[in-house]
Amino acid sequence: MSQVVATGIGSMPGGEPLAAEEENASAFAEALRVVLGELPDLAHLPELPGRxxxxxxxxxxxxxxxxxxxxxxxxxxxxxxxxxxxxxxxxxxxxxxxxxxxxxxxxxxxxxxxxxxxxxxxxxxxxxxxxxxxxxxxxxxxxxxxxxxxxxxxxxxxxxxxxxxxxxxxxxxxxxxxxxxxxxxxxxxxxxxxxxxxxxxxxxxxxxxxxxxxxxxxxxxxxxxxxxxxxxxLVRGAGARGVAVDLTLVDAVRADQLAEAIEAGERVLLGAVGSTSAGPAATKAQAAERVSRFLDMLGLEPTPAMTITPTCGLAGADATWVRAALRACREAAATF
Structure with a gap:
């Protein structure tokens, strides 16, 4: 396992409100197979709100x-x-x-x-x-x-x-x-x-x-x-042992608070790949550079609890983008 790993935020495309039960079950199974295949170190339970x-x-x-x-x-x-x-x-x-x-x-x-x-x-x-x-x-x-x-x-x-x-x-x-x-x-x-x-x-x-x-x-x-x-x-004070953020929304105040969480050894999920094609590109190099710039700004090194993710859920993306985004997160994590 690399020092830095990758995961998804949760939601994925697939399923329809009026689809047959078997069709929605198949959509969920396919989403889960994608997650298990692309995120072998930190998989997650897919959510399909399209159902x-x-x-x-x-x-x-x-x-x-x-x-x-x-x-x-x-x-x-x-x-x-x-x-x-x-x-x-x-x-x-x-x-x-x-x-x-x-x-x-x-x-x-x-x-x-x-x-x-x-x-x-x-x-x-x-x-x-x-x-x-x-x-x-x-x-x-x-x-x-x-x-x-x-x-x-x-x-x-x-x-x-x-x-x-x-x-x-x-x-x-x-x-x-x-x-x-x-x-x-x-x-x-x-x-x-x-x-x-x-x-x-x-x-x-x-x-x-x-x-x-x-x-x-x-x-x-x-x-x-x-x-x-x-x-x-606030959430760390309430008992959270980690946070997940969209790096495009992190200002100076949030950056300092993230630095404290990283230095405390807590799990920090950094959203570095767009959740749709309208966001940051789904490439390994760009995701890795985005995380590297953030760490350099804070003067920190990667930690084992650091995780690279899409910026948010992927329910609004198409299947091609989902695979590209998750793969970019995994490959960017491996560069560390």
Whole structure:
């Protein structure tokens, strides 16, 4: 294994909301084979949001909620008094994906990564039973984070049983909406106002519940955010043992915070290859140069926990770009 490795952020193209179950199962299996082939040192569980709301980031979160019910409404996911058909479908789809993972990756013995929506992004996208976002209610926010945490404990235990040879399991908590939550930029249900900002102690506590559950279950929690103003210091203080960033969005403040994480030996995922053809080119040389310039700016050397990735998920790319992007990440990592 090279000192620096490569992985993907999570999402990939494939699948259709109205496709037959067998077709979507085949799309997932093909995505998983691509990941296992292109990312032999740090593979990940593919997410195919193209299969519809039950396979989206929020749908996957709904599938793992413990003792909280949800259903899909015209406006999106909403907490309910009892599990709805869409939550049951989301759970069934996740179970089928994990069955496929167990079948195709039974002998995989490297580091493996899975992804799940974070408590603040979920609170910003899921509604309370009577409408408006969970974000608007202190008690509902806490209950949602606790439910996610408990669901994650069970999820990690299930993955450990299915992939007994994995050397290390990483759980990536996706928080693309966290900066907007902290900056009071999440619209209310009417669209005419914004939800009040969450203060930093509560934001940290909500993350800590989820990140702590991952650690307690024997996995490594990291936080991914592909939005500007990623509060790296906050998530590390809440228990994250690594972060995943888009290098094109890293300013001077975030660069210093990343340097601290690298020097602490934490796993740092550096997004250096475009997630679509509109982003940074998918070539080994350009990705390696981008990472080298970043390290030179910080005066740091590569570390074993450093990982090269696309800048974000690959759901918006075509199959050719996906393979090129993952291959560029792997080959760029090997140059170090």
């Amino acid at each position: 519809g709301a039950i396979a989206s980031m929020t749908g996957r979160g709904a599938a793992l909620l413990a003792e909280l019910a949800a259903d899909l409404q015209p406006a999106g996911w909403r907490l309910t008094g009892s599990p709805g058909i869409d939550q049951r479908r989301a759970r069934s789809l996740l179970a089928r994906d994990l069955d496929t993972l167990e079948e195709l990756a039974q002998e995989y013995d490297g580091v493996f990564k899975v992804q799940l929506i974070g408590p603040w992004t979920m609170a910003a996208t899921v509604e309370k039973p009577r409408g408006d976002k969970v974000l608007a209610d202190h008690g509902a926010r806490r209950e949602l984070a606790e439910s996610l945490a408990e669901g994650l404990r069970e999820h990690v235990a299930d993955l450990r049983r299915r992939l007994p040879a994995v050397s290390e399991l990483i759980v990536q908590i996706d928080e693309p909406a966290l900066p907007a939550v902290l900056a009071a930029q999440i619209p209310t249900a009417s669209g005419y106002g914004r939800h009040r900002s969450i203060d930093l102690p509560e934001a940290s506590a909500g993350l800590a519940r989820v990140l702590g559950a991952v650690t307690d279950a024997g996995a490594v929690p990291i936080v991914h955010c592909c939005a500007p103003e990623f509060p790296i210091e």
